[in-house]
Amino acid sequence: MTSSWSLRRRRSLADEARATTTAPPRIAVLTIARDEGEMLARWVAHYGRAAGHENLIVFDDGSTDGSTDDLPCTVQRLPGFRKGNFEAGRMSLASGVAQGLLGIYDVVIFTDVDEFLVPDPARYADLSDYLASRPERVIAPFALNVVHHTTIEGPLVSGKPIVGQRAYAQFAPLMCKPSIKRVSAAWTNASHGIKAPYVPDPGLFMVHMKFADLDLLRRQADRRNQLAMSVGRGKGSSWGRSGDDLAGLLTATTAAAAASTGGDVPEFDPTSVLPARLVREEDGVHRAVGPGHIDNLRNQPLLRIPERLHGIV
Template sequence: MKVAALTMVYRDYWALAHWYAHHAAQLGAESLYVVAHGPDPRIARICPGASVITVPRDDLQAFDRRRGEMLNAFQAGLHRMYDWVIRTDADELLLWDPARYGGLKEALAAQETAPVVTALGFDLVAQDGDPGSGRLFARRRNLCFSGHYSKAVAARRPVGFVLHGTQVAARRLDGFPFTMPRGLYLAHLKYADPEALSRAVAVRMAVAGGSEGGLPGAGWRAADADAARFLSDFAEKPVKPWEKAETRAREALSVKPARLEKYAVVKTRALKFPHRTVLPERFAGLCPLVA
């Protein structure tokens, strides 16, 4: 079974290095496709052996819409050569539970009938006292589950990923299958490294402060306040054992997806949870060490 992974990046080097290391270890660097938003030779150095495609960054008008349309078209093309195509942001890693699957390909192969899989998502958050070195999931283990980041992440045929969900023909909206497999997770790394977070916040605020129409909205314009609010809220959440927190999140998010008639999109409901948890030690070896 052939599986590709696709992402797009602008300057998020810390996250990209982990995206590359994690997915290259599972799929091979030759099956990774990185869209660089503007010329940046550093990306090829971070991702040796991957295909790096550079697209212009001279016009940010309608940024989100044009980006999504381009990635959907590229993803559709990859389906001509791959059985599954994974697509995430550069600060998102597709994980599997080692107690359930032997690897990423095995996790996808188990979804024999699903046209699209949605992963249970969580924000991985750095904490004071975390180890300063080592594999990512050995030194960063505190997290909270998120409906917002429980996204459509992999497809076995051409579909459009829109608003974190799957866009379908309007006539299929009510009956399109929604599959969130047990033991498949999307780790969002935005808050996993304080220095990388500071750089990412600065980039977002600069982009959103432009004069073009259709730029990202308030969440990017006030990215610093948004990040501070998230971290403050996270610190106040009580800690639940993984088994209880994971079960509650999965049971809430794996059923009754939102079916948005306006966009013909099937997606996870954007639920939030009042607790946080700790990633089990068995996940510690999933992402290779990044220098």
């Protein structure tokens, strides 16, 4: 549930933002989706509030669940990525479209449908206010993998914000990726890298929902695992795991992590992380570094999501 403090604070910041004479940046937001009905509607609603639905583009990679029908934004249906060229094709598409859009827009954002960028509400009114205040050419967030603590949290209630229903997360260094840019530098490494320097900003959060619900994780993992087996997508990633495998891992690791704290789970503190250590440069590519999803889930400590983020996504 959203705290009264955070509601009052966000309203105050919004009033301050409206009082400024600075023109808001023109923001375009992109994603590529396939059968992501559970999260896509939330993605469209979240970024539609931030940038305007008319400035969102969803590239539909062959969905069969009807999730891209009748969306209040632009939907471009793709003929399909070439076999064995999924990630390279995704990055080429996202980077090429972003380069063109930067001739019109001030900022382009690219995320997966389960990745939600949230400026710290203690400092910014909303994403437009944040971007008006941050002139960096490339911006990356501090990422939190939201987790379903199945011992004490039930299934998600549809139509209500996830953060608040879910109170726990793990810091995810690899997800502190360059999702926002004002330059044509290409994204690489499944969007975890870019050909331009950046340092992740503790004033911007990404809440990543891959592990936010046990049943959703199981269904989505099975869909991706089928693609991994049939057309070779996601080789060497969690796409090679079945839904039951990942669901069991989530249940076991959250229970073990909670037990290790004795029930006293600390709140995530962005000041505890050194941003420069989250990025490595090699051959002109600057990329987020850290463990993959499975190792992150197994080894990162359990943290409470800051209360000021509850109710936003």
